[in-house]
Amino acid sequence: MIQAKFSLDTAQIAFLEQHQTYGFKDKSEAVRFALQSLQQSLQQKHLEDSADLYAQLYEEDPEMRSLAETALVGWPE
DSSP: OOOOOOEEEEEHHHHHHHHHGGSSSSSSHHHHHHHHHHHHHHEEEEHHHHHHHHHHHHHHHHHHHHHHHHHTTOOOO
């Protein structure tokens, strides 16, 4: 695995010291899990924002609504 160096505050260090309490074998595993969770959360937020934008465009643009309805012709309900 690639190593990285970064700075943490005292509270974050204290939290990492309790890694076994949360079921992690070491501090690195806890940090990797936290980063993966953050990445998934940000990706989910991006998808939700994108869906909201498309919904807004659909509501505001009659041409977009017509295009979407045309694309749905023949699709099962």
